[in-house]
Ligand code: KMH
């Protein structure tokens with residue numbers, strides 16, 4: 001079986017600062033945690049930006065440029081910039097950082113959906129910033145918009161124009177059918193990297209049979225033209241990573257998707273999660289891929305041709 005690509009999603013736009021003091025949002029903290037995650041074995045760094053003053057999700061160019069050059073200087077990991085931004089942002093706002101940074105990779109979400117985070121605000125706590133609670137509570141009426149027109153726009157601007165390849169985020173079976181549509185139209189060319197996403201309230205739940213079925217479907221749609229990775233939000237993160245690696249897949253961890261290292265125990269860093277998943281992968285007799293091996297497997301353009 002191929003080497004295992006570990007993706008680390010360093011900060012995201014789901015969790016808010018009061019949910020864990022280890023969630024990085026200042027530029028230097030995002031940079032330091034990203035570099036440490038790469039040193040621990042992450043070949044790909046999946047990056048969102050945040051307002052460094054208050055940790056609010058941001059896709060502004062200046063917020064990305066606060067850490068991208070430092071990460072690129074200090075490690076050779078593949079930079080994968082989110083085009084999902086935050087579900088509360090209109091598409092052009094979501095894309096601002098990625099359009100300017102022209103990364104080797106970016107995410108691409110393959111369908112519109114509910115993106116319900118409000119259960120994270122259920123527990124009373126001292127909120128550090130006044131935006132956090134309303135941000136989370138407002139997601140009971142939030143649609144994460146990713147229409148075929150949005151997908152076509154991102155494929156063109158980030159793929160054809162800027163040479164990025166994609167982490168296709170599929171939260172449900174229908175998202176695989178949408179990806180197949182874009183493969184059949186010639187807008188997506190192999191080899192493609194499909195991220196099965198479990199455990200987001202609005203997408204498929206983190207049930208092992210869902211992982212098996214997604215792989216079964218993707219195998220039937222795409223054959224050898226694709227590779228899959230899996231991420232599960234919350235407590236299913238490590239069990240799903242271990243299952244995916246055992247099925248010949250790749251894995252994604254990081255504080256974007258789960259703040260924990262064990263049941264009820266907050267992870268102290270992204271690197272801690274990378275170290276844990278690396279041990280799980282190596283215990284199966286598989287080796288983790290280096291950034292350059294990931295570049296080779298995914299057909300990436302190389303770290304020189306970026307905008308940071
Ligand atoms: N936050 C993950 C569940 C994106 O950044 O484009 C999905 C994600 C989407 O990472």
Ligand code: ZN
Nearest residue numbers: 012082084256
């Ligand atoms: Zn993301």
